[in-house]
Amino acid sequence: MLVITTRGLREPQTIATIVTVAWTLGLLAVTLSGLDRETRSAISQVAIIVTALVSTVLCCLRARRSSGRRARAWLLLGAAGFTGLTGNVLAAFTGAENVSELALLLALVIGVAALRSFPDRELKRPQVLRMLLDGVVVGGSVLFVSALVIFPALTTSNGGWDLTRVITIALPVMDAVLATFAVLLIMRSTGTDRVPLALVGLSFTMYAVADLTYAVVDSSVGFQFGTVADLGWVVGYALGGIAACHPAGAGPAQDAPATDGTEREGSAVAGTVVTFCLFIAAAVVQIQESLGAISGLAVALWFIVIGAVALRQISLVVTNERLRRRLEIRVQERTQELADLTRTTQLTLTSVGEGIYGVDPDGIVTFVNPAGARTLGMRSESLVGRHAHDELHAAREDGTPFPYSGCYIHEAVTQGVTINSEEDFYRRADGALVPVEVTASPVIDDGHVTGAVVVFRDVTQRREIDRMKSEFLSVISHELRTPLTSIKGAIGLVAGGATGEVAPESARLLGIAGGSVDRLTRLINDILEVERLGSGADPSSWSTSPSSRSSGPRSTRPRRSRPSPGSHSWSVTSPAP
Known part of the structure; x- marks a missing residue:
């Protein structure tokens, strides 16, 4: 059976459920058989230990196949199962009831930590505290009703109260706390997460039934294993193993869309209504037990007061939940806007070439x-x-x-x-x-x-282009000025009669040629001047030393910035708007 259940992780739900049903029916047949009490007790305790061991192993295997908070939750559930298994072993083979029940109580405390880690988003401390208080109200109310109506001997003890008695009473309360915690988590969850949570909650509910039965029987005639009541522990452990085998137990897939993290509508309201209903039910039982000593008017007034308190508390919870949801939506919107703005700014800075x-x-x-x-x-x-x-x-x-x-x-x-x-x-x-x-x-x-x-x-490339342009203009200036000077001189010699008398028509042509040379010379000079002005240079205040850069406060008038060797530039400062 153990091997089949472990390998059933390939088809976890079906095989684990079939094995659990067969295992439970087999144990039920043993407890109802005609075997002697010692044999039935031994078989029942072994069945509890084996089921606890299998459930612990399955929780640990699920923890290895999960990640993040869900892995921690299953690991803690496995630790809780191992602690409970230790308590069962001590009870079966040593008879040390004090140590055994302390171990079981510790297992339930670890179970609280496991359930807190189960949601994908970490629960805030006020939420956890509210859930635990709801669980205490539920567990205390159930125990109170049971003690007054069903089993009056539960809270009375002829031999007095000792540590074992206190732990025996505390166990069903802690079971109810965990079951309530799981139910409230189910109300806050969505999708397939509800199934493993429901199985875990049902598991602790079975523990609560078994522990309450144990407390009642032990307070009257003394509890002995080998009865139908043992099925509560067996089924409780088995349901924990089935929850570990469920496909949704590993949590949402990595590529699944993220939830908004908000609670489902009415989750807190429903929890408040449930706890107040159970509390009022316990109060009704108490009043019915003491109707002979309290007048009808006082009873009616008491019901009116406690009903008003409950309605007021529920209305406050409704208002607070609506306000909280609005605030969460606004915070999410502002956070998204800020994230979009930050992303846009980052993309802009990354895309700019400068x-x-x-x-x-x-x-x-x-x-x-x-x-x-x-x-x-x-x-x-x-x-x-x-x-x-x-x-x-x-x-x-x-x-x-x-x-x-x-x-x-x-x-x-x-x-x-x-x-x-x-x-x-x-x-x-x-x-x-x-x-x-x-x-x-x-x-x-x-x-x-x-x-x-x-x-x-x-501006390295731009400066290189400027340098090449300056060299080109320098070459052009030299290459053009030299022949133009020669041409100008030759025209002057011819026009002056150095080669003989010049005819009037030839003199006119020589004058035109000389004027054209002068215009070409002025054009070259203008080109060079425009280049000097375009580069920001001023021949009257030329400086090539970087040390000429001013070290004093800048003003709003043009001034020279630090130049590189062979380059000259100007900059202008202006007040910020």
């Missing part, structure tokens, strides 16, 4: 986009947390660093000005210098500067 990095008010890098990290030859993570000016900016030609007070980053975060078209050199990870064009803008929040965003682009 380098972008941000700094805090102290100039410390807070983020770098991938394009900026590639330009600098670094990883984004290695730049975050470093000082942008010290880490990125190249030094002067003599190796001394530029002061931070004159840096555009410092001006952006301290003065709140936007620096446009600043040309600078950034130092790559390999030590090479990269010419960049920079725009630094302050980040202003509620009138206060909280940092700056710097956008830079590598």
Whole structure:
């Protein structure tokens, strides 16, 4: 039987159920047979131990085939089964009832932890506390009704109360707590998760029935194994094994759509109604037992008061549940909006071709986009947390660093000005210098500067094109000016009579040629001047030394930025809007 049930994990539900039914019917036949009490007691205790062992093994196997919180839940259920198995073994072979019942009580405590881990989303502490209190109300009410109406000897003891007696009474209450916990979890669950939860809840319900029967019989004539009451423990263990074999026991599939994590409609309300109904039922029983000592008016008034309290509590639960669901929906919507905005911002930063990095008010890098990290030859993570000016900016030609007070980053975060078209050199990870064009803008929040965003682009290719264009124009200037000078000189010699007298018509043609040479010369000069103006250079204030860069505060007028050897540029700063 054990081998078939274990292999039945390939078809868990059918085989486990068939074996459980056959096993239960066989034990029922033994308990109803004419065998002597000692034989029936021994067979019954062995059946309980074997069933507990199989259930423990199945829970552990399911834990290995599960992941996350569900794996922990099955592992704890397996630990609870092993602890209960230990208690049953001690009761069967040593007769140590105190230790045995303590082990069973510990198994139920472990069962509470297992049920708490069963949902895919972790239950909040107030939810767990409310469920446990509901379970205590249910278990206490059931025990109270049983003690007053069905089994009056349950709460009375001629020999007094000892530890064994207290544990005996506590076991059915704990079983009821776990069964209620499972029922409330079923109310909060959806889909196929309900089936294994229902089996686990039914398992603890069977424990509760068996433990309550044990407590009643033991309080009157003394309990002995080998009766139909033993089926409660056997079926309880077996149902736990069937729950472990159920396909939904492993939890939702990895590719299954995620739930929103909210409780089902009316779950908390239903739990409150159930607990109050049981509490009122227990109160009704108590009042019926003492009707002779209490007037009818007092009884009616008591019912009105407790009914009003119950209705008020239920209405509060309904209101709180509606408010909580609205708040959860709003939080989920805001969270989704924030996630979408963050994703859009991240995609934008990733897609931009220019380098972008941000700094805090102290100039410390807070983020770098991938394009900026590639330009600098670094990883984004290695730049975050470093000082942008010290880490990125190249030094002067003599190796001394530029002061931070004159840096555009410092001006952006301290003065709140936007620096446009600043040309600078950034130092790559390999030590090479990269010419960049920079725009630094302050980040202003509620009138206060909280940092700056710097956008830079590598202008190496553009500078190379400018250099090639300058060389081309220089060559053109030289190649054109030289022949034009020769042509101009030759025309002047001919026109001056160096080769003889010039006819009037020839003089007119020579004048036209000389004027054309002059116009061509002026055109070349204009082209060169336009190029100089386009590059931002001013021959009257030309400087090629990087040390000429100002280290003082920037103003809103044009000024020279740090040039590279052989290049000259201007930048303009403007106040932030």
